[in-house]
Amino acid sequence: MTRYSRQTRMLIAVDCIIFGFDGQDLKLLLIKRGFEPEKGKWSLMGGFVQTDEGLEEAATRTLTKLTGLDGVFMEQLSAYGGPDRDPAERTLSVAYYALIDINQYKQQLSEEYKAEWFPLKEAPKLIFDHAQMVSEALARLRYKAAIHPLLFELLPAKFTIPQLQILFEAVYDAGFDKRNFSRKVLSTGLLIKQKEKERATSKRGAFYYKLDKRKYSAKFHAFLNFVSDPGNLK
Amino acid sequence: MTRYSRQTRMLIAVDCIIFGFDGQDLKLLLIKRGFEPEKGKWSLMGGFVQTDEGLEEAATRTLTKLTGLDGVFMEQLSAYGGPDRDPAERTLSVAYYALIDINQYKQQLSEEYKAEWFPLKEAPKLIFDHAQMVSEALARLRYKAAIHPLLFELLPAKFTIPQLQILFEAVYDAGFDKRNFSRKVLSTGLLIKQKEKERATSKRGAFYYKLDKRKYSAKFHAFLNFVSDPGNLK
DNA sequence: AAATTAAATGTCAATTTTACAATTATTTTT
DNA sequence: AAAAATAATTGTAAAATTGACATTTAATTT
Numbered sequence: 001m002t003r004y005s006r007q008t009r010m011l012i013a014v015d016c017i018i019f020g021f022d023g024q025d026l027k028l029l030l031i032k033r034g035f036e037p038e039k040g041k042w043s044l045m046g047g048f049v050q051t052d053e054g055l056e057e058a059a060t061r062t063l064t065k066l067t068g069l070d071g072v073f074m075e076q077l078s079a080y081g082g083p084d085r086d087p088a089e090r091t092l093s094v095a096y097y098a099l100i101d102i103n104q105y106k107q108q109l110s111e112e113y114k115a116e117w118f119p120l121k122e123a124p125k126l127i128f129d130h131a132q133m134v135s136e137a138l139a140r141l142r143y144k145a146a147i148h149p150l151l152f153e154l155l156p157a158k159f160t161i162p163q164l165q166i167l168f169e170a171v172y173d174a175g176f177d178k179r180n181f182s183r184k185v186l187s188t189g190l191l192i193k194q195k196e197k198e199r200a201t202s203k204r205g206a207f208y209y210k211l212d213k214r215k216y217s218a219k220f221h222a223f224l225n226f227v228s229d230p231g232n233l234k
Numbered sequence: 235m236t237r238y239s240r241q242t243r244m245l246i247a248v249d250c251i252i253f254g255f256d257g258q259d260l261k262l263l264l265i266k267r268g269f270e271p272e273k274g275k276w277s278l279m280g281g282f283v284q285t286d287e288g289l290e291e292a293a294t295r296t297l298t299k300l301t302g303l304d305g306v307f308m309e310q311l312s313a314y315g316g317p318d319r320d321p322a323e324r325t326l327s328v329a330y331y332a333l334i335d336i337n338q339y340k341q342q343l344s345e346e347y348k349a350e351w352f353p354l355k356e357a358p359k360l361i362f363d364h365a366q367m368v369s370e371a372l373a374r375l376r377y378k379a380a381i382h383p384l385l386f387e388l389l390p391a392k393f394t395i396p397q398l399q400i401l402f403e404a405v406y407d408a409g410f411d412k413r414n415f416s417r418k419v420l421s422t423g424l425l426i427k428q429k430e431k432e433r434a435t436s437k438r439g440a441f442y443y444k445l446d447k448r449k450y451s452a453k454f455h456a457f458l459n460f461v462s463d464p465g466n467l468k
Numbered sequence: 469a470a471a472t473t474a475a476a477t478g479t480c481a482a483t484t485t486t487a488c489a490a491t492t493a494t495t496t497t498t
Numbered sequence: 499a500a501a502a503a504t505a506a507t508t509g510t511a512a513a514a515t516t517g518a519c520a521t522t523t524a525a526t527t528t
Contacts, residue, residue, distance in 0.1 A: 002271050002322045004245060004322065004325075007245055008245075008282075008285045009244055010246050010283075011241055012244050036236040048238070048242075049326075050242070051317070051324070052317055053317060054315055054316045054317060055313060076312055078313075079289060080289075081246065081288055082289075083285070083286055083287060088237055089237050090285070091238075092246055092283075092328075094326075146457075222463065223380075223462070223463050228457070229456065229457050
């Protein structure tokens with residue numbers, strides 16, 4: 001069989017930018033790197049792509065290895081392949097960003113990887129080009145969440161409109177008008193009002209909503225314009 | 235220096251999905267592959283990433299090698315890394331899509347690569363997973379061009395509104411209302427009306443427009459909504 | 469019973485979108 | 499030279515969406 005001689009082979013890794021929301025802040029899940037170089041430094045969770053697996057497969061495996069979670073929203077962000085991005089050896093990394101319900105993974109943070117959640121603004125210095133990956137992942141998240149019903153992936157099955165608004169405000173680091181926000185969100189027809197209320201936050205209590213799974217699937221890629229111009233926000 | 239032993243190294247390539255517009259159809263630039271495996275078959279232009287270069291650099295080099303063009307719009311589409319995508323040897327490919335003014339490269343198509351422009355619908359069978367790359371690139375193009383002023387990259391410096399509309403209709407395989415289309419496009423403030431007219435197409439002649447480069451740069455990433463819901467179109 | 473707190477809902481003007489038709493500049497034909 | 503033909507350009511009104519802004523409501527605390 002033909003092979004491509006004369007070409008350099010390189011390592012291929014995946015890295016996961018894992019976002020979570022604790023009801024207040026948008027958070028990032030980081031680990032302490034367990035091997036050299038940069039052992040003990042804060043890093044994105046990652047791993048090498050194995051001989052028999054595809055990229056998405058490797059990314060999913062990596063995410064599951066850390067969190068134990070399955071069926072999580074994950075999307076390829078970009079490939080990073082600068083010749084010197086890993087000082088040890090040339091390694092191309094395909095970055096994936098994931099959105100998880102933080103409640104599903106905050107009790108027993110992996111001891112093996114020394115995982116920790118950081119509010120995005122308080123994240124420590126990261127190895128290699130991981131900070132750039134995070135920055136681009138946040139930009140992508142803002143971009144897509146402005147147009148598509150994406151942020152629901154960060155919430156538990158039941159949530160209130162005020163909780164949803166706090167999430168949007170955390171993601172865009174901006175304030176939104178309550179009345180316009182709820183009108184916009186409810187007009188998508190994606191939400192089903194529950195009979196129970198959330199009672200921890202306020203005296204009156206806010207009604208819980210659930211996603212209408214069927215409509216959610218159907219409209220996941222539709223243009224819904226949650227935020228008018230995310231580029232103009234600050 | 236530390237190295238990552240026990241991991242498999244793989245080849246890394248870039249492939250370019252090159253779009254053009256001839257005034258009628260959206261076209262794709264393909265080459266006949268010059269080496270085994272699949273020698274002589276239709277393929278995207280590509281090449282291996284060299285030891286000292288980054289991904290974008292490799293993609294730009296590859297595009298320039300074929301077309302001789304420089305300063306072309308190009309953006310990373312995605313990384314493709316299925317274990318069996320290249321039967322000869324495991325190769326990860328980072329795909330980039332490019333938009334070029336077809337007039338800049340239609341006279342002297344590369345003899346070395348046996349390059350040819352194909353209307354998208356009449357493109358031949360492609361090697362490996364290149365058809366999937368093209369399909370995803372078209373989806374990306376439709377997505378981004380619905381929101382951002384991207385398609386101007388496919389036109390010459392001077393163009394008319396009817397020409398622009400034909401381009402949009404080719405990209406979305408749909409018809410648009412003349413009056414609403416020109417109002418929408420002109421309202422962006424990106425176009426500067428010229429004194430000359432294009433006289434080949436019609437008796438009356440249509441005024442040429444040029445891009446306001448300053449405003450174009452400023453609004454390139456703005457949400458301008460050229461097409462309301464590209465997902466609903468067919 | 470009154471005060472407090474956050475949730476939920478309402479209104480109106482401005483803007484944008486959608487659907488649809490008439491006018492204009494120029495060349496070709498009569 | 500006038501009439502016909504062709505594609506470009508411009509217009510209008512109803513409907514839908516957005517943006518700015520205040521009041522009412524449900525429940526707990528004082």
